[in-house]
Amino acid sequence: MKKVAVQDAVGMILCHDITKVIPGEFKGAAFKRNHVICQEDVEELLSLGKEHIYVWEENAGEIHEDDAAVRMAQAVMGENIRYTEPQEGKTTLISTEKGLLRIKSSLLYEINSIEHVTIPSLPSNFKVEVDQKIAAARIVPLVTKEENIRKVEELCILHGPVFSVQPYKKLKVGIVITGSEVFKGRIKDKFGPVIRKKVDYFGAEIIGQEYCPDELELIQGKIYEFMDKKADLIIMTGGMSVDPDDLTPGAIRGTGAEVITYGVPVQPGNMFMLAYLRGVPILGVPGAAAYYKTTVLDAVLPKIFTCETLSKNDFIRMGEGGLCSNCQMCQYPNCYFCR
Incomplete structure (x- = not known):
């Protein structure tokens, strides 16, 4: 790539997007890559602070930012992900399914350690919707050595893609509301509607909702x-x-x-319980779920509906970030809670 004065560039082909920013009004490409510079463009380019443009030199062993972004996106994306055409040197990875974002964190770290490579993303185990942005790919300079992009590709060939989206399974769910006060009609059931709404999000089939008094054998039954x-x-x-x-x-x-656990380092939801009976998860949901909009249950359900088997360590790790701020306007999952 070589540098050419704008006044001498008429008739030459621009090899990169040139961005224009009007604070509060516009940010985008004033001139697109492959645009042929004409005399009328010179003043506009100068007003954008561009006294020079860049054109390609043959056989330099370099790769343009747009081509690099596409190749990186193709390398790191796995199942249920698509990528956009590059804009201003970057491409975006988009989920094609409603599900849970999975990331090979150590691999992403290694890739982001390669010179000029930058791939930011949402955190792993993030709930994503169809057409939601999950990551982006770009190089820092206008061009980089092609060998840097080959390193990204080789790592993904060796270890598999960095990102994938795991869709939720349509699980059959049974709900048991315990408490003699609810069973005998002394108070209204507040749990049932909350639990139903939460599992409906995942497309669950609710096969029954039962009420049970405080009697051990009946609850087991x-x-x-x-x-x-x-x-x-x-x-x-x-x-x-x-x-x-x-x-x-x-x-x-x-x-x-x-x-697996009875009690977790998370609030709200300290007294949460998870057990497995012949491979079927049983969740013991504490009273906080009937009061707070977001509890540990909201962090656990996406993993359950992707059929992940959870361990005690999974819950221990929730301690950092496990204290909800109870924001006046809940932003979950776009926050730190249980990350």
Whole structure:
């Protein structure tokens, strides 16, 4: 690539976009790559602070920012992702499915360590919608050595793509609302509508919602009933505190389920429970879910609906970022909570 004075560039082909910015009004390309400079362009280019333009030199071993962006995008993108045509040297990776963004973090770190390469993204395990921007790719200068882009491609051939979007599965869900006060009609059920709304987002098939008094054997019986109905997920609400008459955790344990965690370093939702019974996740949801818009349940459900098997360590890691600020206008998932 070589530098040419604007006044001497008439008839030459511009090899990069030239951006124009009007604060608060416009930001975009005033001149596009491959534009042929004409005499009328000279004053406009000078007003944009461009006293020189750049044209290609043959056999320089370099790659243009647009071509680099496309090649990087093609290398790092996996399932259920598309990319846009480059604009001003960068291309954007877009989700084609509603699901959970998965990122090979160590691979992304290694790629971003390559000279001139920049690929920012949303965080891993982020809930994404169809057509949502998930990452971008560009090089810092106008051109880079082609070997830098080949390094990106070779790493992705070796380790697989950096990004993928895992769609949610249509799970069959059973809901058990525990508490004698609800069962006997003394108070209105506040859990059911909340849980239904949350699982509806994932396209769940709700195969039943049962009410149960505070009796250990009856609570266990409801779990067994949903297991017999081939539930993929059982959600238990109520009776999750440490009070002696709160029996839900004991009932879950009594089925022989493997308890992954009872209690998590997250607020709201400290008393959350996860167990697996013959591979079926059972969630014990504390009372916070009926009051707060966002709790640990919102961080766990996307992983459950992508059929991820969670471990105790997954919950321990939630501690950093696990204290919700209870913002007046909730922005979740566009915030730090449970990242």
